[in-house]
Amino acid sequence: MEFGLSEEQDLLQETVRQFVSEQCPPTQLHAIFDAGEGHAPALWQGVAELGLCGLMLPEEYGGADLEVLDLALVCEELAYGGLPGPFMMHSLAAHAIARAGDSDQRGRHLPALADGSAIATLALAEGEGAWRPEFWSTRSEGGVLHGTKRFVPHADLSDWIVVGLSDGRLALVEKGAAGLTVVPEEGIDRTRPIGRLEFEGTPCEVLEGDGAVLERIGDVGLTLLAADAFGSASRLIDLAVEYTKTREQFGRKVAEFQAVKHQLARLALEIEPTRALFWYAAHAVDHRPDEGPRSAALAKSHISDRAIQAGREVVELHGGIGFTWECDVHLWLKRIMFDRAFLGTPESLRERCAELEGW
Amino acid sequence: MDLEYSEEHRAYREAVLEFLKGWPLQGEEANLPEAEREALFRQRGIDAGYVYRNVPKKYGGAGEPADPLRDAIVREEFFRVGAPWDLLNQGAGMLVPTLLEFGTEEQKRRFIPKALTGAERWCQGYSEPGSGSDLASLQCRAELDGDEFVINGQKIWTSNANEAHWMFGLFRTEPQARKHAGISYLLVDMSTPGVEVRPLREMTGGSEFNEVFFNDARVPVTNRVGEAGGGWAVSRATLIHERNLIGNPNMMRDCFEDLLTLARKTQRGGRPAIEDPHIRQRLIEIEGYVRTVETSNMLQFSATVRGDALKAMRPMMMNKLYSTDTMQRIQRCAYDLLDGEGMLAPSAEDITGWGRNTSSTGWVEAYLFSLGPAIAGGASNIQLNIIGERGYGLPRDARPPEKT
Known part of the structure; x- marks a missing residue:
């Protein structure tokens, strides 16, 4: 019975806090915020070198096989430092592939997501803010997607997009796929820019996991x-x-x-x-x-x-x-x-x- | 993080549950008066090592080795079935830990055993009419005359003084010394000539508080706990125990469950209030606070067990105010659910303080009662000073120069 952090978790938080305060001081944060891309390759590189990109991914794909608590502790520290970038959505999307993908899909995608050389994001919301599948209409038919998703973080930047389907499953779409239009929206948090995705017969891989x-x-x-x-x-x-x-x-x-x-x-x-x-x-x-x-x-x-x-x-x-x-x-x-x-x-x-x- | 108990502690819980099959008492013992039933079972709990675990055997406790997890298991299970456990009154809850830390051997032997059984009841003499939040300005004097103190002055807001046999309190023994340094912690027999108790009536209709007047009341010098002029430090230790008594998460959970019961049986627009969207929002918002109390308590507990209490210093100094506010939110919501019955006055049976509530007038009393803890044991505005100054390093209030 112990409701506290381990030494490793304390160390993880200290390491992340120090990294952000050194690499992303407020002056730089303001510059990134004003530029509006919500991303700085050097910072992402730093996050990747700390081994954070695959924190919850299985070890066999280069992940650290840690738990939600570890990831939450990292998110707390990144937020404390205000770090811009796709970390949270990338982690969620990669976790989705690890959970819902078959072994072939995991083998193809996870190593690059774990080392940060590829970036993933999550496309869920529809309309003004429907976050649950019973209110979605995006669907996959014959290997192609139809529908519109909103509030997709780092939509332009991401190499892979995990898309929520109306039947509760998930599909994977590659950056620049045919029939995919990315329409940036002016987001309030410029460290995590958002966009609207329109799928018109866009090729996708449906992940086999259920709802x-x-x-x-x-x-x-x-x-x-x-x-x-x-x-x-x-x-x-x-x-x-x-x-x-x-x-x-x-x-x-x-x-x-x-x-x-x-x-x-x-x-x-x-x-x-x-x-x-x-x-x-x-x-x-x-x-x-x-x-x-x-x-x-x-x-x-x-x-x-x-x-x-x-x-x-x-x-x-x-x-x-x-x-x-x-x-x-x-x-x-x-x-x-x-x-x-x-x-x-x-x-x-x-x-x-x-x-x-x-x- | 691991919320499962070890095998050793699971076995310990089993043993506690087995022991608790003896409550309520069966057979002829069940016919004893309530106080005797409780005393009998409490003594069995002491003998079995479950009650007053941390008080040495020679003073009437169980004298078990320190194990906060075992403490927690016992408290949880005793609380669940409402079995008599450690008394949480001023005597067992506040005086005993203070004596264990500061008392002489003679004082411990004389006072602890009877405080534990409740055979001697205690009250706390701190506040005075002119000394509330600024407690150290207290004026009630105890002058040394041979081997006795002669006490003159007044205490107020003294809970249960009318039923108490003894008072522990703060008295000015060194009027020449600086404010905090002139105070001693004394034990006063309430039957001493010159001690007079007058009950006050609270807004709930109850009479928990009293005024206590001292008129040449004589107390032997051997009843001083700690050094002459060292009473302030002794009382600080006691106040910590009081604050812990105020922020009890089990009590809060019960109170929240009672609120949910009320929301299920109260009607709003022809359906149970708990189905009303507005009420649901409010209940879950309150539950956010209740869960915060519960989980933060777990966090603080684990940090303390690990010897890392310093890390949990901020939430610890927030407990009293956070619990006060959360209880007020619960009571206010219940009060709002009462509708017109919120106009009814509580009757004598409703005056139960933090007791469980089932009737409308019980909730009205609980609502009124919930306004008290914002004052008792360190007023909320003082708590904010403590949080700001000690928790976040904000500058102290400008203070007038101390009188010497």
Whole structure:
């Protein structure tokens, strides 16, 4: 009985944190954010060299065979550092191939995904934000795809796209396939740009796994998004602590004013204890199948909601500068806005929690 | 991370469950008065090594080797069946750990055994009319006269003083010393001439709190715990125990389950409230907080067991406020579900504090009661100072210079 991290997990987090703070300081983050591609090859290379690209993939394909918790801990740290790039979706898409692909498909795709030489992404949502297959119309007929997917992260960049089908299965589409149109949308989080994919008779490989894989990808994804929102909110708190200890008004550091101190303490109170909530979800998704889906939905709805609120407060605590483009705050606020909406809003996930409980 | 128990601990749980088959008592013992039944079973629990596990045998505990996992297993299983376990009152819950840490051998032998059985009940004399959050400003004086202290002054918000045999409290023994350094921790026999208790009436209608007046009450100097003028440090240790009593996740889970029961049986628009989309949203949002308390508690527990408590320092200093807020959310939601019956006044039977709730008026009482913990054991605004200053290194409040 031990609800804590191993030494290896502590070390993993330290390593990732150090990597991001050294390789992607805020000045560089701003530059990448402004350029809008949401990707820097050197950073991706660094992530790959740390062995993170195949964290949950089987060892035989070059992966590290670790668990959802390990991946969530990495997501927390990458979010804390604000690292742009396709890491989370790549990890989810590669995990989907590992779970749903046959041995031939795994053998062909996973080694390159594990070492980061190929990048994958996930195409799920349709319409304004339908994240579940019962609301999808994308289908595969005779080896070709028809349909439209929205909010696909790094759609332009990715070599492989894992597409959710209306029957709950998954299909794999290669970059530049015939009949595939990528229409970039202007995303709020420019570290993770999104696009619309139109499939008109696009050749694909259908993965043989059943709907259970899609469900699992959803649960893992919710957990990673919760961890990402937690890491982002933690960074916002630290930014506000730093700023209010430096900024002076009325001849004092503003953090000396109790109104400011209490506002900060309250928002930290809403965030810090929820670390355990995403840890638990991550553990449950792997080890407690009865609780996994609900724990993941609860963690994502709760943390992303609290994190959005933290964003609002941290803007306020920074005063006028907090509302500007040049300030760091909006980078993490927008990251949280992505985390909050992707795979379902808090409201829709709460309803799912209620349904899963049979209410 | 591994949420499964080891074989050793699973076997231990089995043994606890086997032991708990003895509760409730059977046969003639079942006819004893409630207090005697509880005392009898509690003593059996001590003898079997399950109750007061960490209190040495010579003071009336079980004297088992420290094992937080075994503690947790016992607590869980005893709690599940409502069997008499460690008393969680001021005596066993707060005084005993304090004496174990700071008391003389004589004090331990004299006071711990009877506090454990509840034969001697205790109350806590800290707050005064002029000293609430600024507790160290307390003025109730204990002047040394030969081998006795002579106490004059007043305490207030003293829970259960009207039923207590003894008080542990803070008194100003060194008026010349600096604020925190002039205080001693004394044990006062409530039957001492010059000690008078007057009950207060709370907004719930209950009378848990009291005022205690001291008028030349004489206390032997041997009843001082710790050094002369060292009472502040002694009391800090006690307050930590009180905060732990306030943030009890089992209690919170029960309370949330009761809320769900209420939401199932209450009607909204011709169907159970739990089917109403708005109520469902609210319930799950509250569950997010409840699960956070439960999982964060597990995290803190494991960190402590591993000797890594420092890593969990921030969530630990947040427990009291987080639990207070979460309980208030639960109670407020229940209160809202009562509809018009939220206008009903609780009757005497409803005044159960954190007890389980089944009736509307019980929930009304619980709603009112939930407003109290934001004040008791360190007010919420003080908790925010602690979190900001000690948790995040924010500057301390500007303070006026201390009087000497």
